[in-house]
Every structure is written in C-alpha cells, then in structure tokens.
Amino acid sequence: METDVLIxxxxxxxxxxxxxxxxxxxDCILVEESDGVITHPKVGTVGPRSMELCRRWGIAQQVRDAGWPYDHPLDIAWVTTVGGHEIFRLHFPSAxxxxxxxxxPEPEHPxxxxxxxxxxxxxLGQYPYGPVLLCCRLESFQHTDEGVSAQVTYLDSxxxxxxxxxxxxxCDGAKSPIRKTCGVDAPAYHPTRVFQNILFQAPELPEFLGARKALVFYMVNPxxxxxxxxxxxxxxxxRLTAVPQEDGEQRDPExxxxxxxxxxxxIEILSSVQWHLTHRVAEHFRHGRIFFVGDSAHTLSPSGGFGMNTGIADAVDLGWKLAATLRGWGGSxxxxTYETERRPIAVRNMEEANVNxxxxxxxxxxxEIMSDSHEGEQARKQMAENMQRGDVRRxxxxxxxHFGFRYESPAIIPDDSPLPNHDPHEWxxxxxxxxxxxxxxxxSGKSTIDLFGHNFVLMCFQGQQQxxxxxxxxxxxxVPFTSIQINNPEIANLYERAYVLVRPDxxxxxxxxxxxxxxxAVIDRVRGHF
Structure with a gap:
C-alpha cells in the first residue's frame, strides 16, 4: 500500500x-491496534478551539448531539462527599x-x-472506504530521506x-515506541504521580441530586x-479519581x-485503571520525515482539560504544512516550523496544567472540615473564602x-507594536x-473563522487596491490565496490593521x-521559503 501520510x-x-x-x-492511512471501542472513557470535554476545528471539519453539531444532555448544569462543586456538605460551587450554565x-462561535462541549x-x-470511514485501519499494529518501520516504509500486522487474520x-x-501515546525508536527523549518536568480511575454506574444518583447536579464534584477529604x-x-x-493506598496497592473500587x-x-463498578500522571515534553517534535503529535510529543496533567486539545491543535498546525509541502508550494x-511553533505551546500548557x-x-x-460540628462549619466557610480569593475559576x-497562544517562527512576520499580554487569564x-x-x-451563522482553511486569506478593511x-x-x-473586502467598522477595529494575512490554520x-x-518576500516567508 502507498500513501502520502501514515498515521x-x-x-x-x-x-x-x-x-x-x-x-x-x-491521502493518508491511519493504523490503530484496538477495535475502536472505548470501555473506559478518559477525556470528557472538547475545548472551544477544538470545537472550532470540528466546525472546520463539519462535525461540531455531531459532537454537540453525541449524548450529553443540553439541560445538565456544567457546575464544578467542592464537597466533603457527594451527598454531604457542599463547600464551594462554580456555576456554569447548561449547554x-x-x-x-x-x-x-463554538463553546466547549462535554x-x-x-x-x-x-x-x-x-x-473518516474504515478501510477500504476510508483511511482508518482498526485492529492493525505497526510492527516496524524503516526511515530514509525519501520516505517511510512500515510493516503492519492485521490482528484478526x-x-x-x-x-x-x-x-x-x-500519535502512538505517551510511551510512543516510534519516538523512542527515533532516539528522541521526552524528559520529565515534574514528578510522576500515580492515580486510579474508577468507572461506575449510579443510575439513581442524578435524580437524588436534582438541582445539586454538577459536571464535576471535587472531594474534600483530608x-x-x-x-x-x-x-x-x-x-x-x-468516573472517580483516587490515589492508591500508602502501600502502593490500588484501593478497593467499591x-x-x-x-x-x-x-x-x-452502584455498579465497571472498571478500575491505574495510570501515571507525567509532565513531559519531547526534546524534538520532528525526526526527518517522522513527526510526533499529541501525547507522543507532550503529556500533561488533566487539570484544566488541556491535553487532548493541545494535541488537536498540533494536528492542524502540522496538517496544512504537510499539505503545502506535498503540493509543492510549501518552502523547504x-x-x-511545526516544532518551532508547537513545542513552546506544549511547555506553556503543561506548566499551566501543573499549576492547577x-x-x-x-x-x-x-x-475538622468533614465534621458536622460548629468547628466543621467554620472550616468549610474558611475554605470557601480562600477559594473565592484564590480565583479557582481560572x-x-x-x-x-485555548485561544491565547501565539506562534513565533520564521514563517510569522511580527510588527513593531507591543506584544499582546502574555498572561492567558488576561487574554x-x-x-x-x-x-x-x-x-x-x-x-448570521457565518464567522470570520469560517473564511480560513485551505488558502492564505488577505482580509482587507480599506480597499483592495494593489x-x-x-x-x-x-x-x-x-500558493492558494484569496482576498476579501470587509466593510464592517467593528470587525476592522477588532483586526487592528488595514490588511491582515491569515494562514490556512x-x-x-x-x-x-x-x-x-x-x-x-512576504509570501516566501509565510510559506516557509527562507
């Protein structure tokens, strides 16, 4: 089999x-060792930038309609137990x-x-009607200046x-055998921690909770x-996240x-999985004609929900650049610039997740916080005040x-105006x-972001002369290019300049x-010819 890109x-x-x-x-082929059935779901929320990319691919509404109830609150609550004392709650309206x-135009969605x-x-479709090959394992690969030759095994036959x-x-995960075979290290930035995820059914719990339902309950048990x-x-x-016992053994899930x-x-326990939380970023995101994307390039704490969404942004940055190179208009x-642009963002997001x-x-x-006593009540009140002051909402x-990261590479042409505020919470x-x-x-229904995807787009706010x-x-x-005249003073003010050139991503x-x-000179720079 031959293809442009093997994933x-x-x-x-x-x-x-x-x-x-x-x-x-x-043209691409994707090989995946499993059968595609997920029995122990991990990630819960598709972030807003990822939802914009789903909009780009025409699947945002499918994600919204996948099953999460539109009337379920998205609150975050801190409790002694789910049925016990509630200490603090962040209110987020339902979808x-x-x-x-x-x-x-696309807020995040569970x-x-x-x-x-x-x-x-x-x-995408499964092979031969689409690029996805399930139950197919990569056994080995050879890498040359001309391409990659991979040996795969169909596990069914x-x-x-x-x-x-x-x-x-x-995209072969945190342990990435491909990255290790290439000799690319992913050093740890912070200590590894061991956790236990317990998946369970509690069919009567939503009705019991009623108005106290939340997307996430944080246990507050000293x-x-x-x-x-x-x-x-x-x-x-x-899904409950717990830590193993002091002797390192997993806790009894029930x-x-x-x-x-x-x-x-x-309750019915469905599964219990031990996992290691690592904070790693690969030293390089590219090795010749091989690229590391998602967890193979970086792993970070799930605190804040940045992991999968960082990986999806990787894919879009690399995707248009591979297309440009394969079509012959991308510079050498x-x-x-995939590594130049994405690696600093991975480090930034990893550190922010660790802060959380x-x-x-x-x-x-x-x-005393678990106690029903007056002292317990005072301890809970004090914690709520501390959380309010500590801006836990961030x-x-x-x-x-999700949106405020800024790429810096030779393919980006900065200007002499002050840099945007680097604090992601002042974005x-x-x-x-x-x-x-x-x-x-x-x-109605059409955003400026809908203009971008396949071409470089020159947004013109003061005429299209020259x-x-x-x-x-x-x-x-x-180089695929289009220009568009926008006669809207509010959008012109938002875009700050008379002419703004936007990449396919x-x-x-x-x-x-x-x-x-x-x-x-400008076109050569932005297409990677420098």
Missing part, C-alpha cells in the same frame, strides 16, 4: 490528524442555556472518549502488509480523597466510590489557554502576528497599515 494511533489526536489531512485533500461567548472516538471514525508513505505521524468525581454522560455514568458518594444508592523550511494540579495538592484542609474557564482577541485570527460574526500584485505572486508560486501570518512594498 499511527487512533486516539482523538490521531483521528483529528486524519480529519485535517482529508480536509486538505491529502442549552449558556450565552454565546464573544470570542468564539463529549467523552466512548462517544468521540466512534464519531470521528464514522466520519495475522496477515502482514507493507505501507509505503512519504511521511509518518506518530485523609483519602481530594480528587474529582466526574459525570461522564450526564445520566448515571461517573469502597472508594461508597466513601466518595456518602449516600446509600445502588515550512515543516521545521498544585493548587489542588497544596490546598490546606482542616481536619482552571475551568481559561479561554486564554483578549487580537490580530498580532502568530495569534489566532479573531472571531466576529460576518452575518491586491492584484499579491495575487500574481501567489499564483506564480502556486487560522493564525495571522502578517499584518500592516499598508500592503507590503515587496509582496514576494
């Missing part, structure tokens, strides 16, 4: 990589009631793995086959539990769940992490080069009050 790993990031390549019209954010993975596979590809994208119990499907499926709930309600250095984790670990819990409402939309181009409604020169340069170099490549004197 190894069919998690959400590998599937997103395939969706982006298909969107760009690039059906929340107002639309000013900065995106969609755990056991819904998301089958949804993405259905959209035991048959083997060789796949010849121009590029290989490793001795044993201080981690989240999360509603997985908004109905009766939940005992841990009963302790966390604190009420007498029927364009693919190098440390906030939970270091929270001082008074021994972990669960962090648009600056506002802006058009500084490297930033994601701002969202604004052009008309744009023909830009067009001719792009035509000569084979929706990030600003260049901007100016006037068109450049040398459009040839």
């Amino acid at each position: 190894v790993g069919g998690g959400p990031v590998g599937l997103a990589m395939a969706l982006e390549l298909r969107y760009q019209g690039i 059906g009631e929340r107002p639309s954010p000013s900065y995106t 969609c755990p793995h056991h819904w998301l993975i089958p949804l993405l596979i259905r959209n 035991g048959n083997t086959q060789r796949i010849q590809a121009k590029y290989l994208v490793a 001795k044993r539990l201080r981690y989240p119990l999360r509603s997985i499907d908004g109905k009766g499926l939940y 005992e841990a769940v009963i302790e966390a709930l604190g009420i007498d309600t029927p 250095n364009l693919l190098n 984790l440390q906030r939970t670990l270091k929270r001082n819990l008074h021994p 972990e669960f409402d962090a648009p600056g992490i 506002t939309q802006n058009s500084y080069p490297g930033c994601r181009a701002p969202h604004a409604w052009l008309e 744009v023909e020169t830009f067009e001719k340069v792009c035509q000569q170099k084979g 929706g990030h600003v490549a260049w901007r100016g009050h006037n068109l450049p004197n040398d459009p040839n």
Whole structure:
C-alpha cells in the first residue's frame, strides 16, 4: 500500500490528524491496534478551539448531539462527599442555556472518549472506504530521506502488509515506541504521580441530586480523597479519581466510590485503571520525515482539560504544512516550523496544567472540615473564602489557554507594536502576528473563522487596491490565496490593521497599515521559503 501520510494511533489526536489531512485533500492511512471501542472513557470535554476545528471539519453539531444532555448544569462543586456538605460551587450554565461567548462561535462541549472516538471514525470511514485501519499494529518501520516504509500486522487474520508513505505521524501515546525508536527523549518536568480511575454506574444518583447536579464534584477529604468525581454522560455514568493506598496497592473500587458518594444508592463498578500522571515534553517534535503529535510529543496533567486539545491543535498546525509541502508550494523550511511553533505551546500548557494540579495538592484542609460540628462549619466557610480569593475559576474557564497562544517562527512576520499580554487569564482577541485570527460574526451563522482553511486569506478593511500584485505572486508560486473586502467598522477595529494575512490554520501570518512594498518576500516567508 502507498500513501502520502501514515498515521499511527487512533486516539482523538490521531483521528483529528486524519480529519485535517482529508480536509486538505491529502491521502493518508491511519493504523490503530484496538477495535475502536472505548470501555473506559478518559477525556470528557472538547475545548472551544477544538470545537472550532470540528466546525472546520463539519462535525461540531455531531459532537454537540453525541449524548450529553443540553439541560445538565456544567457546575464544578467542592464537597466533603457527594451527598454531604457542599463547600464551594462554580456555576456554569447548561449547554442549552449558556450565552454565546464573544470570542468564539463554538463553546466547549462535554463529549467523552466512548462517544468521540466512534464519531470521528464514522466520519473518516474504515478501510477500504476510508483511511482508518482498526485492529492493525505497526510492527516496524524503516526511515530514509525519501520516505517511510512500515510493516503492519492485521490482528484478526495475522496477515502482514507493507505501507509505503512519504511521511509518518506518530500519535502512538505517551510511551510512543516510534519516538523512542527515533532516539528522541521526552524528559520529565515534574514528578510522576500515580492515580486510579474508577468507572461506575449510579443510575439513581442524578435524580437524588436534582438541582445539586454538577459536571464535576471535587472531594474534600483530608485523609483519602481530594480528587474529582466526574459525570461522564450526564445520566448515571461517573468516573472517580483516587490515589492508591500508602502501600502502593490500588484501593478497593467499591469502597472508594461508597466513601466518595456518602449516600446509600445502588452502584455498579465497571472498571478500575491505574495510570501515571507525567509532565513531559519531547526534546524534538520532528525526526526527518517522522513527526510526533499529541501525547507522543507532550503529556500533561488533566487539570484544566488541556491535553487532548493541545494535541488537536498540533494536528492542524502540522496538517496544512504537510499539505503545502506535498503540493509543492510549501518552502523547504515550512515543516521545521511545526516544532518551532508547537513545542513552546506544549511547555506553556503543561506548566499551566501543573499549576492547577498544585493548587489542588497544596490546598490546606482542616481536619475538622468533614465534621458536622460548629468547628466543621467554620472550616468549610474558611475554605470557601480562600477559594473565592484564590480565583479557582481560572482552571475551568481559561479561554486564554485555548485561544491565547501565539506562534513565533520564521514563517510569522511580527510588527513593531507591543506584544499582546502574555498572561492567558488576561487574554483578549487580537490580530498580532502568530495569534489566532479573531472571531466576529460576518452575518448570521457565518464567522470570520469560517473564511480560513485551505488558502492564505488577505482580509482587507480599506480597499483592495494593489491586491492584484499579491495575487500574481501567489499564483506564480502556486500558493492558494484569496482576498476579501470587509466593510464592517467593528470587525476592522477588532483586526487592528488595514490588511491582515491569515494562514490556512487560522493564525495571522502578517499584518500592516499598508500592503507590503515587496509582496514576494512576504509570501516566501509565510510559506516557509527562507
């Protein structure tokens, strides 16, 4: 078999990589060792930038309709037990009631793995009608300057086959055998921690909770539990995160769940999985014609929900650059900018997730906090006041992490205006080069972000004179290009410059009050020819 790009790993990031390549019209094959059925779902929420990318691929509504109830509150609550004392609550309206954010047409939406993975596979299609090969294991690969030759085994039959590809994208997880074979290390930034995830059914719990339902309950138990119990499907499926016992043995799942709930309600333990929380970022995201994307490139604490969403952004940055290179208009250095742009973002997100984790670990819990006494009431009141002052909301409402990252590479042409505020919690939309181009409604149902995807787009707010020169340069170099005149003062104010050039991934490549004197130099820079 021959293909342009071989993707190894069919998690959400590998599937997103395939969706982006298909969107760009690039042939790919994805091999995944499992059968695609998820019995122990991990990730729960598709972040807002990832939802914008789902919009790009035409599947955002499918994600919203995957199963999460539109009337279920998205609150985060801190409790002694689910049925016990509530200490603090962050109120987030349900998906059906929340107002639309000013900065995106696609707010985040709960969609755990056991819904998301089958949804993405259905959209891509299984071989031979689509690129997804399930129950197919990569056995070995050879890497040359011309491409990658991979040996795979079909697990159902035991048959083997060789796949010849121009590029290989490793989405094979945190342990990434491909990355290790390439000799690329992923050093730890913080100590590894061991956790236990317990998946269980509690069918009567939602009705018992009524108005006290929440997306996540954080246990506040000084001795044993201080981690989240999360509603997985908004109905009766939940996941509790616990820590092993002092001797390192896993806790009895039923005992841990009963302790966390604190009420007498029927439960059924479905699975219990031990996992290691690591904080790693690969030293390199590229090795010749092999690229590391998602967990193979970086692992981070789930605190804040940045992990999968960071990987999906990896896939889109790499996807359009592979398409440009394979089509011949991408410059010889364009693919190098994948690591240059994405690695700093991985480090940033990893550190922010660790800040969130440390906030939970270091929270001082008074021994009386579980008590029904006056002292217990005072301890809970004191904790609530501390949480209010400590701005705990930043972990669960962090648009600056999802949208506020700024790429810096030779393919981005900065200007001499002040840099945007680097604090992700003070983020506002802006058009500084490297930033994601701002969202604004052009008309009902059509956002500015809907303009970006396949071409470089020159947004013109003061006429399109001399744009023909830009067009001719792009035509000569084979660079897909379009220009659009926008006669809207509010959008012009948001975009800050008379002319803004946006890349296929929706990030600003260049901007100016006037068109450049040398459009040839600008186009060469942004297409990676430098």
